[in-house]
Amino acid sequence: MSINTREILQTIDMIKNQCLDIRTITMGISLRDCATGDAVSTRQRIKEKICRKAENLVAVGEQIESEFGIPIVNKRISVSPISIIAESCGVTDYAPFAVTLDEAAKEVGVDFIGGFSALVQKGMTDGDRNFLLSIPEALDRTQLVCSSVNVATTRAGINMDAVALMGRMVKETAQRTADRDGIGAAKLVVFANAVEDNPFMAGAFHGMGEGECVVSVGVSGPGVVSAAISDMKGEPFDKIAETIKKTAFNITRMGELVAREASRRLGVEFGIVDLSLAPTPAQGDSVAHILEAMGLERTGTHGTTAALALLNDAVKKGGIMASSHVGGLSGAFIPVSEDAGMIDAARAGALHLDKLEAMTCVCSVGLDMIALPGDTPAETISAIIADEMAIGMVNCKTTAVRVIPVPGKTVGDEVSFGGLLGTAPIMAYNTCSSADFVARGGRIPAPVHAQRN
Amino acid sequence: MKAVVTVIGQDRTGIIAKVSGVLYAHEANILDITQTVLRDGIFTMIMLVDLDKCTVPFPAFKEALAACAEELGMEIQVQREEIFHSMHRI
Numbered sequence: 361m362s363i364n365t366r367e368i369l370q371t372i373d374m375i376k377n378q379c380l381d382i383r384t385i386t387m388g389i390s391l392r393d394c395a396t397g398d399a400v401s402t403r404q405r406i407k408e409k410i411c412r413k414a415e416n417l418v419a420v421g422e423q424i425e426s427e428f429g430i431p432i433v434n435k436r437i438s439v440s441p442i443s444i445i446a447e448s449c450g451v452t453d454y455a456p457f458a459v460t461l462d463e464a465a466k467e468v469g470v471d472f473i474g475g476f477s478a479l480v481q482k483g484m485t486d487g488d489r490n491f492l493l494s495i496p497e498a499l500d501r502t503q504l505v506c507s508s509v510n511v512a513t514t515r516a517g518i519n520m521d522a523v524a525l526m527g528r529m530v531k532e533t534a535q536r537t538a539d540r541d542g543i544g545a546a547k548l549v550v551f552a553n554a555v556e557d558n559p560f561m562a563g564a565f566h567g568m569g570e571g572e573c574v575v576s577v578g579v580s581g582p583g584v585v586s587a588a589i590s591d592m593k594g595e596p597f598d599k600i601a602e603t604i605k606k607t608a609f610n611i612t613r614m615g616e617l618v619a620r621e622a623s624r625r626l627g628v629e630f631g632i633v634d635l636s637l638a639p640t641p642a643q644g645d646s647v648a649h650i651l652e653a654m655g656l657e658r659t660g661t662h663g664t665t666a667a668l669a670l671l672n673d674a675v676k677k678g679g680i681m682a683s684s685h686v687g688g689l690s691g692a693f694i695p696v697s698e699d700a701g702m703i704d705a706a707r708a709g710a711l712h713l714d715k716l717e718a719m720t721c722v723c724s725v726g727l728d729m730i731a732l733p734g735d736t737p738a739e740t741i742s743a744i745i746a747d748e749m750a751i752g753m754v755n756c757k758t759t760a761v762r763v764i765p766v767p768g769k770t771v772g773d774e775v776s777f778g779g780l781l782g783t784a785p786i787m788a789y790n791t792c793s794s795a796d797f798v799a800r801g802g803r804i805p806a807p808v809h810a811q812r813n
Numbered sequence: 814m815k816a817v818v819t820v821i822g823q824d825r826t827g828i829i830a831k832v833s834g835v836l837y838a839h840e841a842n843i844l845d846i847t848q849t850v851l852r853d854g855i856f857t858m859i860m861l862v863d864l865d866k867c868t869v870p871f872p873a874f875k876e877a878l879a880a881c882a883e884e885l886g887m888e889i890q891v892q893r894e895e896i897f898h899s900m901h902r903i
Binding site for chain 2: 428
């Protein structure tokens with residue numbers, strides 16, 4: 361046998377005991393040919409196309425899962441930004457398009473569908489503005505639809521009008537889904553430098569530069585990295601980085617295999633492998649525990665940003681060689697509610713919003729799955745978004761904000777969204793007002809290093 | 814298709830007989846086999862099998878091995894060989 365016993369048992373151990381899995385197989389579908397100029401027929405075409413292209417997605421995912429013995433947690437779809445596809449219909453209410461996406465997703469049996477999205481980093485068309493205003497209703501009326509809005513890029517700067525509006529939309533979305541602890545806001549993300557081939561939710565959409573249909577894979581595996589370095593107590597960082605690189609290589613190779621196999625079986629082009637370390641609330645599947653395995657008592661204490669920087673970089677270096685097309689976000693995720701170690705750190709008072717913001721400077725993606733008090737002012741949410749967008753813009757990286765101002769809850773309470781979305785203690789925000797800052801509107805100009813031509 | 818069958822659990826008599834019996838019944842050909850009993854009595858066996866002539870589809874073959882695992886009180890995995898190659902070889 362060309363593969364030795366140790367390697368086989370190591371792989372099985374990773375899957376069985378260290379929560380190694382494929383987080384998602386995501387099919388990206390272009391809807392550019394669905395726009396007719398009429399809302400009813402456009403929606404019909406959208407549904408028909410999604411159902412046709414993704415007909416076998418779930419079955420193929422399950423086949424691969426069975427044959428290779430590797431869990432595939434989610435099957436998902438991303439589509440072209442609906443703000444663009446639906447704009448020619450001349451409607452003011454875009455929510456029915458979200459309902460169509462939801463119906464199509466349910467029909468083919470996927471877990472989520474992303475692409476109820478808009479790209480407004482430099483300005484908003486009349487359609488874009490109406491689209492953004494439709495988001496709260498869209499997320500209230502659907503279960504599987506995810507929405508994302510790109511409000512900043514390094515090249516264009518930050519659209520502060522859109523930032524102001526999105527603060528209001530995040531709050532309104534949470535309020536409209538108050539009976540479900542504001543879960544609508546957990547499916548809404550605001551981006552700087554959004555990528556067009558991200559397979560992860562809530563930010564997945566099928567970029568306008570993408571082909572007809574592609575299949576991409578997002579791997580997971582924080583538990584594997586954590587296990588690999590847990591017995592390296594006292595070793596220098598060089599060795600830690602080396603071990604993480606090797607582990608990331610193994611994980612990503614598995615993702616590459618699954619992506620290629622899914623692409624072949626579905627007869628759809630292979631997109632990318634996103635090698636992000638994506639945690640879940642399950643024990644042994646935590647990014648925070650990796651940081652703690654490096655010697656931090658709790659994630660959030662001094663040293664956390666440096667530990668995360670090392671981790672993020674080593675994951676990329678290990679993963680890049682393992683796949684011919686690495687894309688998406690590809691780094692480490694730090695969603696608070698979806699990571700057992702993050703939840704514990706927040707509960708213990710070791711992890712605060714300010715430290716999380718610092719951490720987002722060195723990892724993918726941003727302030728993710730953070731529960732705020734229900735009375736957080738919309739302007740404060742906009743200001744949180746503005747800060748995060750500035751980090752993305754200046755550092756030429758993707759950053760994002762997905763915060764949930766949980767109606768009726770305050771600091772000291774907890775909220776449970778269930779499933780992969782997890783549980784979060786409500787975090788305190790800075791109560792000094794940012795209202796006059798946000799009210800200015802206009803654009804924050806692109807940084808000088810955006811002028812590269 | 815080639816697959817790796819992994820059998821892990823407390824050592825007892827008849828493990829190889831039972832597992833290879835299932836393989837034989839489905840015309841799965843054993844290409845390679847390694848087996849050890851660790852010091853604490855944990856039995857580990859890894860088999861490379863050729864499923865080209867397997868009499869049933871893969872899910873049914875997997876179920877047959879799962880039934881055998883239950884009978885033996887052991888864990889049996891069957892996975893396509895490619896996953897190990899892709900993870901451990903460049």
